[in-house]
Amino acid sequence: MEKLSPQAIIDSFVTELGDGFFGGSVHEYEVAVKRNKFQSLWIEVRKGALRDAVEHICQLQKYPHLAIISSSDLGAEVELIYHFTIYYGEHLQELSLGLRVKLPKSDLKIPTITDLIPGALFTERETQEMMGIEVVGIPDGRRLFIAEDVPAGVYPWRKDETGPERLLRVLPGRKPKGQDKEG
Amino acid sequence: MSLTAFKRALWVYHLNTGSCNGCDIEILAVLTPRYDVERFGIKLVGSPRHADVLLVTGPVVRQMVAPVNRIYEQTPDPKLVMVVGNCGIEGGVFFESYSLAGPVDQIIPVDVYVPGCPPRPEAIIHGVVMAWVKLEKLAKQEVA
Amino acid sequence: MAVGETEKATYTIPVGPIHPALKEPVQLMLEIEGEKVVNTDVRVGQVHRGIEWIGMNRNNPIQTIYLAERICGICNICHPFSFVMAVEHAAGITPPPRAEYIRTITAEMERIHSHLLWAGVAAHEIGFDTIFYLAWQVREEMMDLIEYVTGNRVTKAMFQIGGVRRDITEEQFPRIRQSLDYYKSLFGKLKKVFLDDITIRMRTKNVGILKKEDALKLLAVGPTARASGVPKDVRQDQPYAAYADLDVKAMTPDMLSGTVVGDVYDRIIVRLLEVKQSIEIIEQCLEKMPPGPILAQPKIAVLLKTLTKAEGEGVGRAEAPRGEVIHYVRLEAGRETLANWKVRAPTYVNLMCVPAILKGGQIADVPIAFASIDPCQSCTNRIVVTDRATSRKSVIDYEELHRLSVEKTEELKR
Numbered sequence: 001m002e003k004l005s006p007q008a009i010i011d012s013f014v015t016e017l018g019d020g021f022f023g024g025s026v027h028e029y030e031v032a033v034k035r036n037k038f039q040s041l042w043i044e045v046r047k048g049a050l051r052d053a054v055e056h057i058c059q060l061q062k063y064p065h066l067a068i069i070s071s072s073d074l075g076a077e078v079e080l081i082y083h084f085t086i087y088y089g090e091h092l093q094e095l096s097l098g099l100r101v102k103l104p105k106s107d108l109k110i111p112t113i114t115d116l117i118p119g120a121l122f123t124e125r126e127t128q129e130m131m132g133i134e135v136v137g138i139p140d141g142r143r144l145f146i147a148e149d150v151p152a153g154v155y156p157w158r159k160d161e162t163g164p165e166r167l168l169r170v171l172p173g174r175k176p177k178g179q180d181k182e183g
Numbered sequence: 184m185s186l187t188a189f190k191r192a193l194w195v196y197h198l199n200t201g202s203c204n205g206c207d208i209e210i211l212a213v214l215t216p217r218y219d220v221e222r223f224g225i226k227l228v229g230s231p232r233h234a235d236v237l238l239v240t241g242p243v244v245r246q247m248v249a250p251v252n253r254i255y256e257q258t259p260d261p262k263l264v265m266v267v268g269n270c271g272i273e274g275g276v277f278f279e280s281y282s283l284a285g286p287v288d289q290i291i292p293v294d295v296y297v298p299g300c301p302p303r304p305e306a307i308i309h310g311v312v313m314a315w316v317k318l319e320k321l322a323k324q325e326v327a
Numbered sequence: 328m329a330v331g332e333t334e335k336a337t338y339t340i341p342v343g344p345i346h347p348a349l350k351e352p353v354q355l356m357l358e359i360e361g362e363k364v365v366n367t368d369v370r371v372g373q374v375h376r377g378i379e380w381i382g383m384n385r386n387n388p389i390q391t392i393y394l395a396e397r398i399c400g401i402c403n404i405c406h407p408f409s410f411v412m413a414v415e416h417a418a419g420i421t422p423p424p425r426a427e428y429i430r431t432i433t434a435e436m437e438r439i440h441s442h443l444l445w446a447g448v449a450a451h452e453i454g455f456d457t458i459f460y461l462a463w464q465v466r467e468e469m470m471d472l473i474e475y476v477t478g479n480r481v482t483k484a485m486f487q488i489g490g491v492r493r494d495i496t497e498e499q500f501p502r503i504r505q506s507l508d509y510y511k512s513l514f515g516k517l518k519k520v521f522l523d524d525i526t527i528r529m530r531t532k533n534v535g536i537l538k539k540e541d542a543l544k545l546l547a548v549g550p551t552a553r554a555s556g557v558p559k560d561v562r563q564d565q566p567y568a569a570y571a572d573l574d575v576k577a578m579t580p581d582m583l584s585g586t587v588v589g590d591v592y593d594r595i596i597v598r599l600l601e602v603k604q605s606i607e608i609i610e611q612c613l614e615k616m617p618p619g620p621i622l623a624q625p626k627i628a629v630l631l632k633t634l635t636k637a638e639g640e641g642v643g644r645a646e647a648p649r650g651e652v653i654h655y656v657r658l659e660a661g662r663e664t665l666a667n668w669k670v671r672a673p674t675y676v677n678l679m680c681v682p683a684i685l686k687g688g689q690i691a692d693v694p695i696a697f698a699s700i701d702p703c704q705s706c707t708n709r710i711v712v713t714d715r716a717t718s719r720k721s722v723i724d725y726e727e728l729h730r731l732s733v734e735k736t737e738e739l740k741r
Binding site: 029030031033034036038040062063065066067068070071072073081083085087088089090091092093094096098117118119120121122123143144145146147156157164 | 371372375377379380383416421424427543544545546547557558559561563564565566567568569571572574575576577615617642644651653655657666667669671675676678679
């Protein structure tokens with residue numbers, strides 16, 4: 001399949017997802033002495049259109065590379081970014097594609113993509129345990145990194161009351177976090 | 184069994200409780216031909232039941248508390264525990280993390296500390312020599 | 328339900344945290360039938376230190392560089408490298424070209440030392456302790472060079488947001504070239520020792536095969552992917568720093584042997600070829616080094632203020648000795664710590680390939696096959712083996728597993 005330009009890719013998303021597409025932008029930066037230019041794409045989709053978006057990416061490139069799913073706590077919402085890269089294998093050709101999805105904290109559910117990309121298993125498990133999101137349909141939902149004696153309901157990446165503050169080690173001579181001046 | 188047996192050889196068992204491997208690599212570099220401590224009789228063994236000294240690296244992560252205790256019990260007396268690296272002494276750069284169960288001396292008693300992040304191979308050899316000297320002093324007190 | 332906890336017969340091999348090649352402990356639960364491994368369950372988490380939380384809640388971005396260095400003690404140039412690139416993209420800071428070249432040189436020196444470290448470890452797993460000592464002795468020359476250039480053997484602290492902290496001046500070039508010549512003269516000998524030895528061939532050919540299809544589906548990176556014929560290399564595909572000026576090709580085993588099988592032998596080939604490639608890259612960088620400053624903003628107080636006011640997000644990708652490292656950083660105006668930080672080390676992805684690699688192999692091949700992905704979690708903390716035929720659970724020490732591996736070598740020699 002031929003390689004599309006970044007703007008053509010955004011247009012193809014608009015056509016494919018219709019209502020599910022929320023926004024897209026292209027960022028450019030230059031590197032080193034020869035000032036080669038690189039572009040990266042950022043696309044935002046609605047929660048319900050996530051699986052369609054991932055299927056569309058699998059059509060742009062047969063085995064897209066998913067680097068990681070990162071998640072941010074934005075107060076009332078949680079934002080997930082699926083960091084994809086496509087067109088790898090040739091010099092200077094790879095394109096980074098960041099797929100954004102926003103979830104309201106009242107309904108933290110996202111469908112799994114492990115049937116499309118089996119290598120997404122670890123990163124979905126980690127997002128589940130660290131951010132408190134439920135990945136619907138995940139084949140193996142066990143904890144990945146956190147120890148068993150950490151109680152359920154403690155989510156290290158969150159900035160609200162479910163964060164791990166009460167599990168922090170207090171150094172001798174200091175008061176626990178929140179009681180001293182720096183908070 | 185008298186401690187004077189240590190005058191010939193010191194068998195060391197290495198235990199990683201969740202470190203970044205910087206200290207572990209320097210411990211292994213100590214065995215290679217550049218520093219070569221085997222000529223002094225110091226040997227790395229594969230099981231705690233044969234060890235005289237436990238070399239512990241890393242801040243103790245919660246999941247590793249039970250293995251650390253188990254290995255400490257499996258090592259026969261007389262034994263010494265040596266902590267290598269800042270992580271084991273007071274958590275290093277991770278000191279406040281929610282997933283640490285405390286520095287090593289809160290879990291097992293420690294005899295020698297080698298600070299550094301990571302300490303140079305020369306510092307580790309110095310630490311082992313200090314451990315040896317301490318053992319010999321204990322032997323003299325026992326005999327006397 | 329976990330794979331290893333079936334009610335069928337189980338052979339349990341817990342392996343103590345011993346291994347000369349230590350890296351972080353990991354737990355493998357193997358299911359076996361007779362002598363062959365049928366399935367594997369990988370359990371991680373024994374080195375989780377909560378680093379991302381510390382970066383987001385306690386440290387400002389400059390302190391986080393030193394925290395990122397201690398994620399791994401072996402590849403501790405690539406983590407600060409991609410972190411610094413991510414922050415620079417988020418804050419809109421461009422490092423000067425000379426700094427890019429110095430970063431590239433230190434990254435390639437780290438690659439050489441890491442591959443030689445792995446070569447020694449792999450030889451130890453097979454039972455050739457002499458080669459283990461030889462490889463590590465050869466590696467000491469590179470450690471001396473790293474200390475000469477950066478000031479320390481491990482945790483080099485070369486990176487700063489907007490450039491590097493120490494310069495490589497023209498007076499230092501002859502010493503660097505001397506070390507590179509030493510390695511070039513040794514390359515023929517290393518190749519002979521690792522690739523032409525009959526026993527190593529017998530132990531590593533057709534062992535631990537990862538097919539190209541699996542490598543693509545399971546998102547393998549680094550030499551593990553390249554040995555299976557997938558030419559993924561961040562230095563080639565989306566170059567950063569000085570690689571954008573050079574022409575770096577992903578090394579695949581057919582460049583030396585003509586075919587791609589995807590076994591442990593191919594991974595040895597890929598790593599040795601990369602050592603040679605790194606030497607060439609360092610030489611090219613020394614020749615083309617541009618003059619100029621090494622920091623975009625030398626005053627730290629001013630830099631910190633810029634970062635506190637900056638708003639944006641950035642992604643930094645680098646090629647570590649083990650594969651692709653990616654860091655995602657988000658900065659918010661007015662907040663001194665990072666708003667968000669995500670780290671992904673290459674072994675995270677390569678561990679998912681372990682079930683495919685170990686499937687169909689023998690127990691005695693588990694140490695070498697597992698070590699061939701060069702896990703930055705290689706020390707198998709405990710291996711639990713489940714035998715489907717008999718129903719016995721027994722506990723074997725890692726020493727036993729290693730002994731099985733060494734015995735197999737002895738048998739092959741006869």
